[in-house]
């Protein structure tokens with residue numbers, strides 16, 4: 001993978017081609033918290049694949065992205081939405097929801113532990129969720 005400014009720019013360019021598909025898939029709702037009428041951004045679910053793909057991306061709001069990228073700023077009550085997004089039709093949303101629930105469970109949020117305990121995902125999605133923190 002290329003690195004540095006050029007590499008990042010190239011990546012953003014590649015990702016921007018997915019915007020139309022993501023707008024359609026999400027119906028312009030944040031794919032995690034379901035917020036509508038806010039600016040949505042393309043977020044690649046880590047670990048980042050060498051070749052970007054729509055399936056590896058989520059279309060999410062700024063609030064969700066900031067808390068994903070900065071776990072210390074996570075507001076547990078803002079993530080009750082995971083109850084629904086865990087069973088989204090989009091595997092990337094399932095994987096990211098599972099991962100966020102694990103973070104919440106580690107913060108002793110019992111509702112999150114309970115959701116995880118009863119979660120039923122494809123093994124591949126679960127592996128994906130566990131492939132990063």
Ligand SMILES: [Zn+2]
Nearest residue numbers: 030033061064
């Ligand atoms: Zn959101």
